Amino acid sequence: MKLNERSLAFYATCDTPVDNSGFLYKKGGRHAAYHRRWFVLRGNMLFYFEDRASREPVGVIILEGCTVELVEAAEEFAFAVRFAGARARTYVLAAENQAAMEGWVKALSRASFDYLRLVVRELEQQLAAVRAGDCAPPPRRPPALAPKENGCACAVWSAEPPAPGPGPAPAPGPAPGPAPAPAGAASRSRPGPPPPLPPRRRVSEPNGPLHAASFVRLHQQYGQEVRALRSRWLRSRAQP
Amino acid sequence: MRYNEKELQALSRQPAELAAELGMRGPKKGSVLKRRLVKLVVNFLFYFRTDEAEPVGALLLERCRISQEEPSGFSICFMEDPERKYHFECCSEEQCQEWMGALRRASYEFMRRSLIFYRNEIQKMTGKDPLEQFGISEEARFQLGGLKA
Numbered sequence: 001m002k003l004n005e006r007s008l009a010f011y012a013t014c015d016t017p018v019d020n021s022g023f024l025y026k027k028g029g030r031h032a033a034y035h036r037r038w039f040v041l042r043g044n045m046l047f048y049f050e051d052r053a054s055r056e057p058v059g060v061i062i063l064e065g066c067t068v069e070l071v072e073a074a075e076e077f078a079f080a081v082r083f084a085g086a087r088a089r090t091y092v093l094a095a096e097n098q099a100a101m102e103g104w105v106k107a108l109s110r111a112s113f114d115y116l117r118l119v120v121r122e123l124e125q126q127l128a129a130v131r132a133g134d135c136a137p138p139p140r141r142p143p144a145l146a147p148k149e150n151g152c153a154c155a156v157w158s159a160e161p162p163a164p165g166p167g168p169a170p171a172p173g174p175a176p177g178p179a180p181a182p183a184g185a186a187s188r189s190r191p192g193p194p195p196p197l198p199p200r201r202r203v204s205e206p207n208g209p210l211h212a213a214s215f216v217r218l219h220q221q222y223g224q225e226v227r228a229l230r231s232r233w234l235r236s237r238a239q240p
Numbered sequence: 241m242r243y244n245e246k247e248l249q250a251l252s253r254q255p256a257e258l259a260a261e262l263g264m265r266g267p268k269k270g271s272v273l274k275r276r277l278v279k280l281v282v283n284f285l286f287y288f289r290t291d292e293a294e295p296v297g298a299l300l301l302e303r304c305r306i307s308q309e310e311p312s313g314f315s316i317c318f319m320e321d322p323e324r325k326y327h328f329e330c331c332s333e334e335q336c337q338e339w340m341g342a343l344r345r346a347s348y349e350f351m352r353r354s355l356i357f358y359r360n361e362i363q364k365m366t367g368k369d370p371l372e373q374f375g376i377s378e379e380a381r382f383q384l385g386g387l388k389a
Contacts, residue, residue, distance in 0.1 A: 001245055002298070003248070004300060004318065005243075006321070007299075007318040007320065008241060010303065010319070011302045014303065019380065020380075043283070043349065058241070058242060061244055062243060062248055064254075065247065066247070083246075084250075085247075085250060087246070088246060088250075089244060089246065107379075113348055113351065116348065120351055120358065126358075126362055127358050127362050130362060219374050219375070
């Protein structure tokens with residue numbers, strides 16, 4: 001598959017702030033050695049360089065549809081980026097200390113575009129609810145953000161005083177209802193030869209956890225999983 | 241640059257934000273317009289030969305500019321080389337506007353700016369940080385200072 005690699009390389013090395021960076025050891029393959037690489041996380045792209053001064057990445061791991069787990073490995077402070085699928089690759093990485101490992105696991109598990117979009121949709125609903133002055137979700141989708149660089153919304157809603165601490169809008173149940181996609185959104189069917197557009201999209205793979213639960217519950221669930229894994233790992237470390 | 245191609249292929253099979261058959265012309269001089277099934281998934285634009293299951297290619301939509309090209313087409317170019325344009329032909333002005341809007345909103349960086357904007361607005365109106373309940377209020381990537389022109 002062709003990929004705009006030159007643009008990717010520029011994205012990797014541009015001067016906007018990165019989401020995380022640091023040295024990690026990367027396992028070459030199942031039976032290979034670890035190589036120390038300089039890692040840069042930008043958005044849902046995890047780039048790795050030969051060293052910190054390199055102008056071009058050795059490679060990139062695209063972080064959609066993956067889970068981040070602690071692993072039992074000979075190497076200390078190891079964790080894995082695991083993809084679903086029969087012959088999918090698992091990337092085993094190791095940090096240089098506990099704090100770095102925890103920082104990376106947290107950053108990587110929240111790096112996907114899907115996750116960010118979920119949070120944005122949640123906040124979009126909350127803002128609409130706050131502006132409407134009550135707790136109910138808005139009766140219709142808020143207008144799309146103007147397609148400009150700075151993403152500032154059109155000030156269309158009436159300027160009602162904010163309700164005192166309304167709390168989060170109640171989750172509309174499975175697959176957030178009217179997905180606040182941009183105006184002119186994806187699932188209008190069109191006449192003519194092009195194939196019909198897919199149904200209103202679900203946010204992740206059909207069997208993935210993201211399609212069924214409210215965002216808050218999901219977040220708590222992931223948090224619990226991470227905590228459980230961590231305490232299990234700590235206990236295993238305590239044993240000789 | 242190495243990349244996890246299998247995962248990218250799997251991503252191309254995910255439900256799309258937008259998908260349609262469009263005319264597409266690559267950036268090289270002398271490129272010919274070809275019919276392609278074009279599919280927008282997260283911040284990637286995949287393009288397929290109309291009868292094939294695996295994409296011919298993918299474009300990561302970060303640091304790119306979407307411009308209208310008369311009469312009912314648009315182009316994508318990347319900031320490091322604005323002369324290199326990927327051209328797309330739509331079947332109507334309406335379809336063209338729909339695609340341009342969707343592509344402009346498809347970058348991670350755009351999403352991040354939206355999040356920061358909403359967070360700031362909610363905080364101004366309620367005095368509360370909406371990210372606190374998700375435990376991500378301290379994440380560097382969502383701080384106001386991250387907003388750059």
